[in-house]
Amino acid sequence: MPKRRSAGSAQYHHGDLRRVLIDTALTLVNQEGTWNFTLREVARRAGVSHAAPYNHFADKAALLADVAARGFDGLRARTEAAARRHPRSPRQQLIAVAVAYVGFGVDRPGHYRLMFGGELAEEGRYPELQRAAEAAFAVLVRTLQDGQRVGEVRAGSLRDQAVAAWSLVHGLTMLLIDGRLSVTGLGGAGSDRYARAVATTLVDGLEA
Amino acid sequence: MPKRRSAGSAQYHHGDLRRVLIDTALTLVNQEGTWNFTLREVARRAGVSHAAPYNHFADKAALLADVAARGFDGLRARTEAAARRHPRSPRQQLIAVAVAYVGFGVDRPGHYRLMFGGELAEEGRYPELQRAAEAAFAVLVRTLQDGQRVGEVRAGSLRDQAVAAWSLVHGLTMLLIDGRLSVTGLGGAGSDRYARAVATTLVDGLEA
DNA sequence: ACCTGAACACCGTTCAAGT
DNA sequence: ACCTGAACACCGTTCAAGT
Numbered sequence: 001m002p003k004r005r006s007a008g009s010a011q012y013h014h015g016d017l018r019r020v021l022i023d024t025a026l027t028l029v030n031q032e033g034t035w036n037f038t039l040r041e042v043a044r045r046a047g048v049s050h051a052a053p054y055n056h057f058a059d060k061a062a063l064l065a066d067v068a069a070r071g072f073d074g075l076r077a078r079t080e081a082a083a084r085r086h087p088r089s090p091r092q093q094l095i096a097v098a099v100a101y102v103g104f105g106v107d108r109p110g111h112y113r114l115m116f117g118g119e120l121a122e123e124g125r126y127p128e129l130q131r132a133a134e135a136a137f138a139v140l141v142r143t144l145q146d147g148q149r150v151g152e153v154r155a156g157s158l159r160d161q162a163v164a165a166w167s168l169v170h171g172l173t174m175l176l177i178d179g180r181l182s183v184t185g186l187g188g189a190g191s192d193r194y195a196r197a198v199a200t201t202l203v204d205g206l207e208a
Numbered sequence: 209m210p211k212r213r214s215a216g217s218a219q220y221h222h223g224d225l226r227r228v229l230i231d232t233a234l235t236l237v238n239q240e241g242t243w244n245f246t247l248r249e250v251a252r253r254a255g256v257s258h259a260a261p262y263n264h265f266a267d268k269a270a271l272l273a274d275v276a277a278r279g280f281d282g283l284r285a286r287t288e289a290a291a292r293r294h295p296r297s298p299r300q301q302l303i304a305v306a307v308a309y310v311g312f313g314v315d316r317p318g319h320y321r322l323m324f325g326g327e328l329a330e331e332g333r334y335p336e337l338q339r340a341a342e343a344a345f346a347v348l349v350r351t352l353q354d355g356q357r358v359g360e361v362r363a364g365s366l367r368d369q370a371v372a373a374w375s376l377v378h379g380l381t382m383l384l385i386d387g388r389l390s391v392t393g394l395g396g397a398g399s400d401r402y403a404r405a406v407a408t409t410l411v412d413g414l415e416a
Numbered sequence: 417a418c419c420t421g422a423a424c425a426c427c428g429t430t431c432a433a434g435t
Numbered sequence: 436a437c438c439t440g441a442a443c444a445c446c447g448t449t450c451a452a453g454t
């Protein structure tokens with residue numbers, strides 16, 4: 001039986017409006033490919049007044065920050081899963097992580113763009129978002145660390161190597177999302193191929 | 209003597225409002241680091257009514273597209289100048305181009321972000337913008353081509369190599385602009401060092 | 417504690433009207 | 436040909452008031 005809807009007041013209190021707003025915003029981000037939609041539209045779709053969101057978020061940016069943080073969680077999960085599939089060879093693992101990373105972004109252009117483009121990273125507001133982003137970054141670092149230990153990756157600054165790897169997958173993802181690399185036909189396969197080719201070049205450059 | 213301001217009507221016609229609007233918008237992009245400013249604000253600073261811009265641009269996005277195109281022109285000029293400084297070694301040239309590329313973005317975060325993030329690339333509107341972007345991309349391609357000819361870069365798909373190089377510098381620039389890589393202190397020197405390290409890894413990966 | 421409705425100070429864009 | 440001022444249909448955000 002429902003928790004507290006007994007007084008027939010047509011669920012005046014939503015129960016979990018905060019989560020509903022995040023879900024709605026995420027849906028809109030993926031549908032529109034942007035976060036130009038209005039906060040009032042989010043409220044409308046959630047079935048509440050346009051002022052209701054302010055009970056749960058300081059402003060529109062705060063809501064978007066939560067949506068972005070959820071994105072980094074998903075990115076981490078997907079790349080970690082890819083890494084687990086290649087426990088033996090860090091080189092194969094790095095390539096698999098790269099393909100998974102790019103695939104995540106290409107599948108959700110709007111969400112990925114928000115994660116990076118939303119000016120939400122500036123000035124250390126939204127610490128939870130920052131933590132989520134760093135956790136996603138850490139997957140690359142661990143893979144490279146394993147590679148150094150096994151001797152498949154040359155010794156050297158782990159941070160520099162990780163920056164190179166992250167720059168590469170992030171840059172490729174953005175260029176693909178922006179439509180700046182013609183992947184005519186092929187669909188997702190085209191971006192997979194690019195990711196694999198590009199990651200292979202990197203692995204060669206990192207060879208011991 | 210002035211062209212046609214003889215009737216003392218306080219320069220009713222601006223003469224070159226179109227260019228003034230682009231300059232004003234560019235100044236705002238660099239000041240704010242975003243293109244969230246309003247079109248009305250641009251008009252205000254240009255000293256015209258809020259409706260005047262519509263005589264020269266279809267909408268706000270069209271104005272921003274021109275600002276972005278000018279950015280790609282500058283990026284091409286800066287990387288080409290860097291390339292000219294190392295005519296002998298394509299390897300050195302590639303590294304110099306990478307440093308120049310990243311430096312351009314780090315110097316003008318708002319402008320660089322607009323060039324890529326403004327959703328202006330989608331769907332082939334703004335063909336002039338697209339041409340400018342491709343011309344900037346071509347600098348990398350030419351450098352790699354020279355490298356292959358001289359034998360400093362391994363034979364293989366020029367396009368794949370160029371995509372790798374572009375992904376790398378683009379990704380690094382974005383991560384630096386977003387403040388996702390702590391360049392504590394050092395200022396621009398920190399990003400130069402990253403650019404050099406990352407580009408060196410790439411060059412190693414492309415070695416013949 | 418959470419939600420609503422009215423209100424404020426804005427926008428982008430359009431359009432008749434002026435010169 | 437280019438610019439203005441009024442007008443339209445919106446926003447994000449605040450706040451008193453309700454339950």
